Amino acid sequence: MTDSHKILVVDDEAQIIRVLRRSLATHRYDVRTAADGQAGLELFHDWHPDLVITDLSMPEMNGMELCRAIRKTSDTPIIVLSVKGEEHSKVEALDAGADDYITKPFGINELMARVRVALRRIPLNTGQTQPEMTEGDFTLDLAAHKILVRGHEVHLTPKEFDLLVYLFQNRGKVLTHRTLLGAVWGGNYTEQTEYLRVFIGQLRKKIEPDPAHPQYILTEPWIGYRFNPNH
Numbered sequence: 001m002t003d004s005h006k007i008l009v010v011d012d013e014a015q016i017i018r019v020l021r022r023s024l025a026t027h028r029y030d031v032r033t034a035a036d037g038q039a040g041l042e043l044f045h046d047w048h049p050d051l052v053i054t055d056l057s058m059p060e061m062n063g064m065e066l067c068r069a070i071r072k073t074s075d076t077p078i079i080v081l082s083v084k085g086e087e088h089s090k091v092e093a094l095d096a097g098a099d100d101y102i103t104k105p106f107g108i109n110e111l112m113a114r115v116r117v118a119l120r121r122i123p124l125n126t127g128q129t130q131p132e133m134t135e136g137d138f139t140l141d142l143a144a145h146k147i148l149v150r151g152h153e154v155h156l157t158p159k160e161f162d163l164l165v166y167l168f169q170n171r172g173k174v175l176t177h178r179t180l181l182g183a184v185w186g187g188n189y190t191e192q193t194e195y196l197r198v199f200i201g202q203l204r205k206k207i208e209p210d211p212a213h214p215q216y217i218l219t220e221p222w223i224g225y226r227f228n229p230n231h
Contacts, residue, residue, distance in 0.1 A: 006051075012058045017035070036058050041066055041069050044070060044074075052070065064092065067093065068097060078118075081104055081106075090195075091197075113186075135229045136230035164207070171229055174223060176223055
């Protein structure tokens with residue numbers, strides 16, 4: 001299974017661990033597990049998985065703390081599991097560095113779909129996209145997944161990168177919330193506006209000279225966003 005994606009599952013519920021290990025292995029993923037956040041973080045650094053699935057409520061180190069610790073050194077995709085379904089819990093987890101949030105109980109088919117979304121890259125407009133694109137203050141190297149803003153490299157998580165690439169490819173256009181969510185996360189996410197709000201905010205913190213007064217990612221009230229690389 002050396003060619004399989006490696007997935008780390010961190011949860012203190014033995015039954016969840018068993019179900020996820022069996023289901024993920026059935027779909028030919030290479031799976032390792034940890035029963036608490038601290039053990040999960042150590043295994044993460046030793047094993048270098050392609051995806052982390054973590055519970056929120058755990059001993060030693062909870063899921064929020066694990067997300068923040070991983071984000072200090074890595075942009076590996078993270079899916080959070082939680083019995084809390086409120087929007088503020090989702091926003092808090094996304095702000096901590098998670099790429100997705102699944103409320104317990106969940107179906108295995110739903111989880112597998114979320115795993116595929118977390119591991120995939122968005123389709124590029126290959127007919128008009130070069131390996132490296134430059135306009136205004138931005139240079140995007142798609143092959144290396146590298147972005148320069150005003151000559152300085154900006155480190156983005158996979159979903160932040162995908163979102164900025166899609167905005168750049170459609171620069172100057174007004175993109176609706178549903179369009180952006182569908183393109184970057186998939187058709188099942190078109191109502192998850194909190195995802196977009198959090199990730200736009202994260203991008204602005206990383207690329208805007210003054211995130212409070214954005215000049216690149218412009219809000220179109222009640223509609224969506226427009227990207228202007230030339231400010």
